[in-house]
Amino acid sequence: MTRILLALLFALGLAGCGFHMRNKLMLPADTAAVKVVSSTPYSELAKLLRRSLLASGAELADEDSKAPAAQLQVLSERWGDLPIAIDAQGRAQEFSLRYAVIFIFRREDGSELVPQQVIELSRDYVSPPTDATGTTTEREILADELRREMSASIIRRIDSVVRNELREGRSLSAPVDGVVVPAGPAPAGVPAIQTTVPTAKPAPEPATRPVQD
DSSP states (O other): OHHHHHHHHHHHHHHHTTOOOOOOOOOOTTOOOEEEEESSTTOHHHHHHHHHHHHTTOOBOOTTOOSOOEEEEEEEEEEEEEEEEEOTTSOEEEEEEEEEEEEEEEOTTSOEEEEEEEEEEEEEEEOOTTOHHHHHHHHHHHHHHHHHHHHHHHHHHHHHHHHHHHHTTOOOSOOBTTBOOOOOSOOTTSOOOOOOOOOOOOOOOOOOOOOOO
16 A cells, blocks of 8 residues: 555656656547558567557558558667676676667658668667676576567657657648648647648740741
8 A cells, every 4th residue: 555655756756847758649630540561570579569659559450461651761770788897817807788770650651751770779788707697697687678678769769859840830741742731730839730732933925926928
């Protein structure tokens, strides 16, 4: 009971200071179902992204479906271990585990909704030269944590870019035959988008010369 009361007080305190928990992903109303595509076969990050998208309110496309769909493409996943401390014998004993991901979000027609982005995360861990087994276990735990954090960071980045575009008054709908289609009503707290479609100007009439007898 004490824990529940503490949790409620913590939540009320956050609300009082203006902080609100948010897990709803902002996407244009005309966004098709989303398919997660990764350059890494059997990517654990791709699995986490699918769960995160589903939990945040996005509609997921069937992985085996051939129908057109919006795509969250994970273009690259890179891991690296950077030595940051050595022992008296000059052997590395502390490392920084680096994880970098490049992704892009495309609409159903292939146009970019969120341009190519790169996110890099890191965690430090101790690796005594005489305890390789314990180090491997710690590194695997950190790698799992980084994947989960990366998935959340990608979802936040997509949400941030889309919301920023709406605040700037830019349409998020894909262009159709050179005409910008309105993205629909703006969410609460975001200025409405004003979109105008330029009309074609009439072509000038060819100059005529007076006819001489």
